[in-house]
Amino acid sequence: MCLSAVSGTLRTNLDPFGQHDDTKLWDALRRSYLIDNVKQASLPAPDEIVDEQTSTNRFTLDTIIEDEGANLSIGQVCLSLYILISRQLTCS
Numbered sequence: 681m682c683l684s685a686v687s688g689t690l691r692t693n694l695d696p697f698g699q700h701d702d703t704k705l706w707d708a709l710r711r712s713y714l715i716d717n718v719k720q721a722s723l724p725a726p727d728e729i730v731d732e733q734t735s736t737n738r739f740t741l742d743t744i745i746e747d748e749g750a751n752l753s754i755g756q757v758c759l760s761l762y763i764l765i766s767r768q769l770t771c772s
Contacts, residue, residue: 690752691741694761704764705741712759714752715739 694705709715715737739752749757 688745689741690739690743690745690757693745693757694741694764700764702741704767705760708760708763708767709739711763712756714756714760 690709691705694700694708706715710717743751745752745757748754
């Protein structure tokens with residue numbers, strides 16, 4: 681699927697069917713280096729992660745992806761998607 685016609689938000693591109701919680705989406709973004717890895721002590725509680733954004737991260741799950749992904753690395757979004765899919769396959 682990897683994003684030949686990118687539109688919408690990071691969330692809708694990574695999880696178009698709403699199968700993953702925000703914690704898994706943020707983890708995939710961190711592991712693909714699309715967002716900075718925040719120290720564990722400074723992470724918000726799980727119920728506060730819904731709209732997580734730190735001063736060092738320019739993306740949130742609700743960041744609108746510009747035409748053809750001009751505002752981010754499509755490769756990193758693809759890697760994030762792969763991380764989510766591979767995790768789902770290994771946990772099934």
